[in-house]
Amino acid sequence: MSLFDNRFASKNAAQARAWAMNSEERARDNSSSQRRHEPAAPKMGICDKCHKEALLRSYxxxxxxxVDGAASFGVVIKHLCEDCAPKSRREKDAEVPQLSNKQVKNLMRSAKKGLL
Ligand SMILES: [Zn+2]
Known part of the structure; x- marks a missing residue:
């Protein structure tokens, strides 16, 4: 063990303390910043499964x-309406804020004008 190692270790500990303080602050901030960072807000569109126009979420x-004996792995994004949404995701769904009737009407109106 060298002097450098000791200094490195104590610097790490300081960073860990700083990080812990930061994450505490983030947790306190969460209620106000959550909305801005919410990526899963439903959007109007055509469902990939039933092809109806509905509020969709990305999955x-x-x-x-x-292909030719070679396996390829990929992640596909699907846009599904409430009816077609995978039921196993119900816990995640619970985190998504519900739209009010007024917001839904606004979305429908925008969609009809072709704005979405
Ligand atoms: Zn659907």
Whole structure:
């Protein structure tokens, strides 16, 4: 063990303390900043599964293709309406804020004008 190692270790500890303080602050901040960082807000569009116009959410699904004996792995983004949404994601769904009736009407109006 060299002097450098000791200094490195104590610097790391200081950084860890600083990080802990930061994450505490982030947790306190969360209620106000959550909305801005919410990526899963429903959007108007055509459902990939039933092809109806509805409020859609994005779902990542892993896909494995085998072409000529070689397997390829990929993540496919699907846009699904409430009816087609995978039920196993219900806990995630609960985190998504519900739109009010007024917001839904606004979205429908925008969609009809072709703004979305
Ligand atoms: Zn659907």
């Amino acid at each position: 990542r699904s892993r896909q494995t293709d085998v």
